[in-house]
Amino acid sequence: VTIPHPISADEIRSRFSCEMSDMYRDEVPKYGALLDIVSKVNTGVLDRNPALHKALDSANELARLDVERHGAIRLGKPEELHTMRRIFYVMGMHPVGYYDLSVAGVPVHATAFRPITDEALNRNPFRVFTSLLRLELIEDEALREKAAAILERRQIFSDRVLHLLDKYESEGGLSGQDAHIFVSEVKEIFRWHQDATVSQEIYKQLHDSHRLIADVVCFKGPHINHLTPRTLDIDEVQEQMGQLGLNPKEVIEGPPRRQCPILLRQTSFKALEEKIRFADDEQAGTHTARFGEIEQRGVALTAKGRALYDQLLDQARSYNNEGNAGDGYARRLAESFKAFPDDVETLRKEQLAYFRYVLNDAALFNAKAGSDGVRDLDVLISTGAVAVEPIVYEDFLPVSAAGIFQSNLGGAEQKHYAANASRLQFEKDLGIAVLDELMLYEAAQAKSIEVLFSTLETVVA
Template sequence: MIAQPFASPDDIRATFCTALSNMYKQEVPLYGDLIELVNDVNAEIKKIKPDLWEIGDRLNVERHGAIRLGTPAELSMISRLFRQMGMYPVGYYDLSTSGVPVHSTAFRPKTTSSLDKNPFRIFTSLLRLELIPDLQLRAEAAEILSQRDIFHPVVRELVSKAEDQGGLNAEDAQELVQHSLETFKWHDRALVSEDVYDQLKKTHPLLADIVGFKGPHINHLTPRTLDIDAVQRMMAERGIPPKKVIEGPPVRECPILLRQTSFQALTEPILFAGASPGETSQGLHRARFGEIESRGAALTREGHALYQSLMKQAGSFTPTDNNDIWQSKLSRTFSPFPDTWDSIRRANLAYFRYSLSSAFEGTIQSGCSLDQLIKEGKVTFTPIVYEDFLPASAAGIFQSNLGEHSKLTTEGLNAREEMELSLGRKIQDYFDLYEEIQRNSLREVQRLTGCRL
């Protein structure tokens, strides 16, 4: 009997991304409306600007999702699951600095080829119970979480099988995707009573969302748009209530990092466990929403520092601000940040991928500088897409969909090391990944031209 080849992790991830998106459309019809709006805007922009950098085939499948886990054990298992999909923890985000009692990482592909195949990412947050000041409630939440298993038994079985044999055949991979959806689906029946839910919510709405249910449920999926400002304006026209302002940097000729907006979280009916077996009571819960993102160039450490400095200068929007007022303020504040690709490149503020153009004759030009070859049109440079997230934007989206609550503070623990122990590996520094892509492209140009870098 001939052994079946293993399915590619990239293919498993692509299948999972499509299945998850289809499931979320059924659960949250407004998300389907959002996809239609984004597709309409993207189609118009591609007609107007057919030479936009980094569109490619991946735009139509561009997604990121977000989930919130309750325990280190859940994080450990989901890390093993995502590994079979070619997704690894990249970037560490401590949202507790914004009063949200979680810290996060993004599971995503790391190589250029995998990102081109399917760039799906899951922003994965883990509850930090040590930030809950009420010790009794903290213990009760820990006990509730210890009693649940968010993974289907088949998922555990297939992940172990893949780890033992080095992969899964196509049939097993399809079954893994199918049963993995169970972890992310919506459960309208709470694990807790209404009284316990209210205690959790009073402490922090996120605590109720994470602890109160059978599983983490995908709380949003995010398509990528080529014009987030147009989407923001058109959402209300199509009956999709938008977030007040777009998070992240202002609109620019040369987009950088990440801009995000969303429609407000839905108020959904849920059932609480009653005092007696089988008894229930009705309630409402706000958690799930639809988000849109617009991605720009990945910034270097120097570029990121400048970005953070300018955002700090801009401060925060006030209750009287609308999106137009806020974006105008941001644009004025960001005037020190260059807005042509060449000036950004010369200032070493963003990462670029270098390649030879058709104007290069194929002869070695030893001693010639890279800048000279660029000036002569023989070498081109393209911004590297930012594949990650902004801590402030992530926290802003969280807060805008949670309502009023008291902020919780950190206790100075080395939370990153604790998260890495649960993951069973170090969290990759995304700067290192971008630097490697740029460096490899420069080395190839140098090999082919003999130029000085």
């Protein structure tokens, strides 16, 4: 680093997340209403549940809860994905996971940019679900070429932001003033513009092909389409959204309500119908894309746990071919998930989920593990020397994401694209390979064990 006082990636990400939230609150007042509900519900849950309060506090999760958000953007061309990757890097956000949504009738594939170390996640876990449109999935060749030509003409990055990126990459950091400009320039990329860049006729053609294609192709930039706070009781927030007339989607995506939350449960309020102006003679129209979402996060699952999750979810959804429609879905889901153990010890022993192992009682630990060299975690846990903490799932779920996409594309819309994951092409466009989320959880678990026994080494030595 050649600049004197570079601003840390964590700091830049925190500021960015906060400014994005302020911008979205201004643009979409219902998002502000949602934040208020979530904040009240979370406070209520913590007040009523001192054990949870204590657990979250000792896992360093309380502080991040209030600022925790994820957002989503949809990009139009490979170069945009490539540059976004460089931009997110400045904020300590790395591409994790590959999501193919074509299987669900959505012509995009995606990754999630997010922080990856325990320290960075605790500071601010801001994530952005980033999709890239797959024009090759548009069947009509003339329309596909038209869309490509429109996208070709657009430049979503300002000269200033590109200049700062180069500077960051050559100097290894950003000064306070540059970081400030950087954050505000990046925020501009995601701002909503009510002027479409195309005529009403072209908008309509693209929209008829797939609403999402119109959303990506017809605007100046990749407007942020939602920001999602994290709640401790999603059923309660869903209930209140309905009462307050926020128009929530019918079902909560993901696993059912449980004692030990796993993975991720999500719901949203439907996208707003917003006024837009077309490029030809300023004709007025409307566009629906931006919405609000909430989520409740649980423990990250191992490959084995995830396979069980996928199987049970599929079982609940394939019943009568009903998917997640119908009044009976919540019941079918609960019924199906009875086969998923719902206590920490079984989840851990059967290696269905990831946990952090932390020192609970130093004296006991030193006596036990020190004297007879017990390295057996089961023994250390059962004696109370060591405690386990669930490792939070920091990623997304393709079936849930598709459900969120669908409900915001006007529920009924169902397009069929042949399932054709194209991870290698995505990574080529991105410029690097995406990280494997399971390896990150595995490493976090392993590190906690290493830290645990290294304290012993210092005590004994």
